[in-house]
Amino acid sequence: xxxxxxxxxxRSSAERGALARARLLRGLLPALSLALVLLAIAWLNPRxxxxxxxxxxLNLAIPIALATIAQxxxxxxxxxDLSIGTFVGFVGCVTATWLKDxxxxxxxxxxxxxxxxxxxxxxxxxxxxxxxxxxxxxxxVWQGLAILVLPKPGGxxxxxxLAIMSFKPPFIPFPIIAALLIGLVVHFGLMRTxxxxxxxxxxxxxxxxxxxxxxxxxxxxxLFALAGLFGVLSGMALIGIxxxxxxxxGNGYTLxxxxxxILGGGEFVxxxxxxxxxxxGALTLALAASPLLTFMHIPPDWQVAANxxxxxxxxxxxxxxxxxxx
Amino acid sequence: xxxxxxxxxxxxxxxxxxxxxxxxxxxxAFSNNYAGNxxxxxxxxxxxxxxxxxxDDKIVGAADIFTTADKEVPxxxxxVQNLILQGYDAIVINAASPDALNGAxxxxxxxxxxxxxxxxxxxxxxxxxxxxxxxxxxKQEVEQMAKFQPKGGNxxxxxxxxGTSIDDAIHAGILEGVAAHPEFKIVGxxxxxxxxxxxxKAVATILPSLPDVVGIVDQGGDGxxxxxxxxxxxxxxxxxxxxxxxxxxxxxxxxxxKDGYKTWSASIAPGVSSLAFWVAQQVLDGRKDIxxxxxxxxxxxxxxxxxxxxxxxxxxxxxxxxxxxxxALAAIKANIK
Numbered sequence: 001x002x003x004x005x006x007x008x009x010x011r012s013s014a015e016r017g018a019l020a021r022a023r024l025l026r027g028l029l030p031a032l033s034l035a036l037v038l039l040a041i042a043w044l045n046p047r048x049x050x051x052x053x054x055x056x057x058l059n060l061a062i063p064i065a066l067a068t069i070a071q072x073x074x075x076x077x078x079x080x081d082l083s084i085g086t087f088v089g090f091v092g093c094v095t096a097t098w099l100k101d102x103x104x105x106x107x108x109x110x111x112x113x114x115x116x117x118x119x120x121x122x123x124x125x126x127x128x129x130x131x132x133x134x135x136x137x138x139x140x141v142w143q144g145l146a147i148l149v150l151p152k153p154g155g156x157x158x159x160x161x162l163a164i165m166s167f168k169p170p171f172i173p174f175p176i177i178a179a180l181l182i183g184l185v186v187h188f189g190l191m192r193t194x195x196x197x198x199x200x201x202x203x204x205x206x207x208x209x210x211x212x213x214x215x216x217x218x219x220x221x222x223l224f225a226l227a228g229l230f231g232v233l234s235g236m237a238l239i240g241i242x243x244x245x246x247x248x249x250g251n252g253y254t255l256x257x258x259x260x261x262i263l264g265g266g267e268f269v270x271x272x273x274x275x276x277x278x279x280x281g282a283l284t285l286a287l288a289a290s291p292l293l294t295f296m297h298i299p300p301d302w303q304v305a306a307n308x309x310x311x312x313x314x315x316x317x318x319x320x321x322x323x324x325x326x
Numbered sequence: 327x328x329x330x331x332x333x334x335x336x337x338x339x340x341x342x343x344x345x346x347x348x349x350x351x352x353x354x355a356f357s358n359n360y361a362g363n364x365x366x367x368x369x370x371x372x373x374x375x376x377x378x379x380x381x382d383d384k385i386v387g388a389a390d391i392f393t394t395a396d397k398e399v400p401x402x403x404x405x406v407q408n409l410i411l412q413g414y415d416a417i418v419i420n421a422a423s424p425d426a427l428n429g430a431x432x433x434x435x436x437x438x439x440x441x442x443x444x445x446x447x448x449x450x451x452x453x454x455x456x457x458x459x460x461x462x463x464x465k466q467e468v469e470q471m472a473k474f475q476p477k478g479g480n481x482x483x484x485x486x487x488x489g490t491s492i493d494d495a496i497h498a499g500i501l502e503g504v505a506a507h508p509e510f511k512i513v514g515x516x517x518x519x520x521x522x523x524x525x526x527k528a529v530a531t532i533l534p535s536l537p538d539v540v541g542i543v544d545q546g547g548d549g550x551x552x553x554x555x556x557x558x559x560x561x562x563x564x565x566x567x568x569x570x571x572x573x574x575x576x577x578x579x580x581x582x583x584k585d586g587y588k589t590w591s592a593s594i595a596p597g598v599s600s601l602a603f604w605v606a607q608q609v610l611d612g613r614k615d616i617x618x619x620x621x622x623x624x625x626x627x628x629x630x631x632x633x634x635x636x637x638x639x640x641x642x643x644x645x646x647x648x649x650x651x652x653x654a655l656a657a658i659k660a661n662i663k
Binding site: 048064243 | 408
């Protein structure tokens with residue numbers, strides 16, 4: 001009898017070991033794909049691997065990383081946000097107009113928009129609406145508001161924002177520091193605090209959380225407000241880089257952000273997300289879609305298709321490896 | 327093909343090509359944000375033809391084309407940054423936004439790269455802008471109309487896509503032309519969106535309420551639609567200014583063969599991309615006297631030369647012109663005052 005129980009403990013510890021290894025592999029996967037893309041870029045254009053090169057290649061990845069984190073909060077709650085791209089565009093237009101000319105009103109509008117995000121979370125939870133439908137509708141609202149704020153391209157980023165985004169720290173390029181900071185702060189908040197566990201749990205196993213006495217309404221509101229907050233940061237960062245806004249500036253971010261979360265090890269089932277992975281996923285996508293493509297010298301007729309092909313290959317590699325883990 | 331380049335064509339032979347520096351090792355990139363319509367395709371074709379020859383002739387080292395996957399500003403901004411990293415000496419750009427790319431354009435200038443924008447130009451002061459003189463085109467339409475209709479009369483105006491700078495400029499030119507020719511009076515105005523179907527519908531709607539019209543001033547891509555609307559209503563055919571589209575020139579030829587119908591045609595040539603290329607080459611050549619805002623001629627056809635051009639235009643396409651280095655020199659000279 002003792003022998004038998006020993007046998008089972010041994011087996012379960014071996015299983016646990018395998019599971020831990022799979023989890024490690026899964027955690028390393030985003031970093032691995034980033035390394036691969038970087039190697040390819042280094043091989044194609046060694047000049048890009050430098051302080052100046054990284055500053056240029058990665059600075060537009062920062063707003064993508066922030067939008068990806070925003071999307072990650074929504075996906076953590078087992079929802080999907082199809083409006084994050086146009087929301088970033090709206091924030092951009094406010095940043096380039098109100099925030100510069102009348103900072104107080106600008107801040108109020110941006111805080112108000114985060115409030116709207118929180119209300120959306122409440123609406124989706126209370127009326128039990130599919131988030132895809134609600135956020136798809138909101139994407140047109142944000143787009144319309146953006147055009148209202150800025151009917152034709154223009155405006156100018158506030159000087160302090162320009163100064164932050166063109167900051168040149170010694171040795172390590174600013175985008176890398178910013179990416180590390182974003183990843184670590186969100187990782188600590190969502191993965192290491194007890195309320196972070198609750199937030200993830202509300203997406204992963206809402207029934208259990210509800211039975212334990214936690215308010216699912218509150219968690220959903222918090223998740224959506226956090227998404228709004230990071231959407232605002234994304235829009236501001238974007239305008240800090242481009243210096244001027246356009247109502248359509250963020251439209252491409254919706255799908256990039258979803259792809260970034262998935263590439264970074266997140267899953268659509270809710271609760272299974274990784275902040276550091278999401279940031280790395282956003283960086284990988286930004287690098288794979290633009291610098292890698294530009295450096296490959298593909299004939300112009302094929303460039304658009306090649307862009308899509310690279311994204312599919314990168315995402316397929318992620319799915320292949322996570323399949324093996326099962 | 328005999329082409330009438332309204333501004334500065336005569337100066338082409340007089341302009342001297344003074345080579346100050348060697349550009350044979352220089353690399354020029356073309357950043358393009360959209361390739362999805364016939365005008366853009368013609369633009370890329372013209373650019374490809376001209377630059378391939380320039381590379382073969384060892385005038386420049388390389389001239390590569392980069393098209394972004396979407397029309398988005400951040401994608402093109404990232405692309406410009408990557409072109410900086412690639413070590414290009416100049417970037418020719420058809421930009422997704424006049425303002426929102428300024429950050430990336432400034433970075434390129436700071437890295438010592440020459441930036442020449444055209445069609446979709448950028449407002450960043452360090453870049454060059456190749457702008458077609460749409461206002462003069464609008465004015466010229468009325469001037470030409472005065473030749474065909476010396477007695478004057480009522481005009482119908484067809485506007486382009488609302489809210490664009492091009493529509494604004496052509497309209498302003500037309501108003502200026504009418505002010506200079508008081509024998510003409512604009513009795514109606516419709517929006518044709520540079521599209522034959524839209525123009526036909528708009529003209530057909532306003533026709534019953536109009537007095538007799540002797541001429542139509544428009545913006546290109548709308549002349550054939552207007553002609554159809556008049557034919558369907560059984561109204562006498564006015565003098566319709568054309569816009570270099572294949573269907574428009576074909577209709578013009580049919581009418582000319584029938585009863586000697588006379589008109590005039592003008593539009594921006596997609597080949598203006600090749601002009602931007604030569605401007606970039608000239609800047610790399612060391613010329614310091616090139617103005618940052620270059621007004622260049624539009625492409626026009628008259629009664630005498632449009633038939634020669636017609637067979638060369640693709641079905642459903644638009645007339646283009648590949649600019650030569652001499653054309654660019656002439657255009658630059660015309661802008662130095």
